[in-house]
Every structure is written in C-alpha cells, then in structure tokens.
C-alpha cells in the first residue's frame with residue numbers, strides 16, 4: 043500500500059503512528075506528495091489533500107480517520123473502543139484534534155500568504171485552538187492509554203511546535219506533562235515531523 047504524505051502533515055502523522063502502533067508500518071510505502079503544488083495528487087484525491095492511502099488495486103482511501111479505520115480493519119486490531127461512551131469520546135477527541143489541525147494549518151497558510159493578513163481569520167482559528175487546548179488541559183488523557191484520540195492529539199501538539207503556531211504549554215502543565223510522556227513512544231519518535 044502506498045501512503046501519499048507530507049512529513050509535516052499532522053494528519054499523515056496520525057496515520058503513520060496508527061500504522062506503527064498496529065504493527066503495519068512496514069506495509070506502508072511512503073510517497074512524498076505536495077498537495078498545494080503537485081496537481082497529480084488531485085487525480086487521486088479530488089480534494090488534493092494528504093494523507094491518501096492507495097491500495098494494491100489502486101483504490102484511494104481518504105481522509106485520515108477513514109484511513110485509520112481501514113488500518114484497524116486490516117490489522118484485525120483496534121485503537122478505538124468498540125462501543126459505548128468510550129467509543130464516542132475517543133472519536134470526538136480525534137475529531138477535535140483534527141479540527142485543531144485545520145485551524146493551525148489555516149494560520150500557517152495565512153502567515154505564508156503575501157499581502158495584508160486577515161486578522162479575523164487569525165483570531166477565529168486561534169480561539170478554536172485555545173479553547174481545545176484548554177479543554178485538553180482540564181481533561182488530560184491518562185498516560186497509560188494511547189488510542190486514536192490520544193494519537194490524534196499528540197500529532198497536533200507536535201504540529202503546533204513544528205510550525206511555531208503558538209506556545210501551547212504556557213499555563214497548561216497537565217497537557218505538557220502528558221505530551222512529554224507520549225512523545226517518548228517509539229511510534230512518535232519514528233514519525234517526528236520534519237521539512238521535506
């Protein structure tokens with residue numbers, strides 16, 4: 043299977059960490075893709091976003107939550123609670139973390155844009171990030187669990203650092219301590235973000 047990815051993408055990172063935790067990392071042929079400049083990505087994913095998983099028969103699978111679910115199916119193991127309130131909490135944690143990535147990415151793209159920047163865009167995206175981070179500080183995940191919600195959060199926190207979006211540790215000691223422990227996992231070390 044081919045995974046179209048960018049080494050800075052927090053969404054691709056989540057997928058790679060999930061693959062690693064499920065013992066499937068060796069099955070992924072990592073293929074660098076630049077969704078903003080490489081129009082060939084659009085031929086595979088009309089949205090021109092990464093990650094995209096391309097199966098042996100050519101079928102593309104996206105976006106990242108769907109790829110994670112596919113990998114769980116393939117592994118015959120799961121990183122998502124099967125049922126009940128824990129399941130909805132884990133999937134909601136993933137959705138919030140992915141939304142943090144959307145907000146951070148919008149800030150990064152706006153910073154890169156020439157010309158006067160849209161302060162209203164910065165303010166709205168930063169408000170989403172701050173509220174999500176504050177919620178994570180109040181309800182920090184346990185250190186002995188590393189499932190889909192935790193993986194998604196860890197990937198997004200590292201993206202905030204890698205792109206210098208904001209100093210999210212300030213005033214959030216619980217989250218910072220949790221992140222410190224999560225960062226030591228082999229899957230996190232093996233997939234650390236870097237410039238292409």
Ligand SMILES: N[C@@H](CCC(=O)N[C@@H](CS)C(=O)NCC(=O)O)C(=O)O
Pocket residue numbers: 048050051052053077078089090091092093104105106107140147
């Ligand atoms: N909801 C998507 C988001 C993916 C996404 O936004 N990826 C970024 C890279 S980090 C991208 O490809 N952006 C290109 C664009 O927005 O045109 C997912 O979870 O996979």
